[in-house]
Amino acid sequence: TQEGFEALQKTMIASINTQFPYGEADFRDYVRDLLINQKVYDYVTKDASRDQEMVWARHILVGTEDEAKAVLERLAAGEEWSALAAELSTDTSNNTSGGDLGWFASGTMVAPFEQAAFALEIGEISEPVATDFGYHIIQALGHEVRQLSDDEFETFKTNAFSKFLEEAKATMDVKKYDVWASVVPSIPAIPAEYRIDTTGQQ
DSSP, X not given: OHHHHHHHHHHHHHHHHHHSSOXXXXXXXXXXXXXXXXXXXXXXXXXXXXXXXXXEEEEEEESSHHHHHHHHHHHHTTOOHHHHHHHHOOOTTTGGGTTEEEEEETTSSOHHHHHHHHHXXXXXXXXXXXXXXXXXXXXXXXXXXXXXXXXXHHHHHHHHHHHHHHHHHHTSOOOOOSOHHHHSOOSSOOOGGGOOOOSSOO
């Protein structure tokens, strides 16, 4: 009810005034920013479809390009993929299941990996693909349009919104100044155990 809303609002404002040096105007600015952000998010993602081209892939992750090339040589010699993944892959989340990554949509993986996986024909094995995690040998196991789950759809929309923001920033003359130390609030104080020594002293 309106009465309940107003009572809750007064309680929140009183709590903010008690705990932080901010007032109702600051709180309203904060809520307005959240609402604007949500409105823009909704607009940018309004045409997003749950049906997306997806790829099913598996990979073997190693530390160097030479190691990745050695994996390719052993595969070409007839060694079994799953056995090599279990022996060599540093991705412990899936190396015992043949490096199977399941189905994923665009925007799920890091860009170099994703671009390589989507470019492969079913059954095709990639050349070494470098990412921040190491070097991947990727095999595409399937390509099809699939419906995203609720979690996948939210991730897809979040990634689309982030891309929109990055592209918008690229068109603007944004300057950043390293003045954070002079504008970071000192209240509430940061507990000593969480502070970082920026003086170089031990």
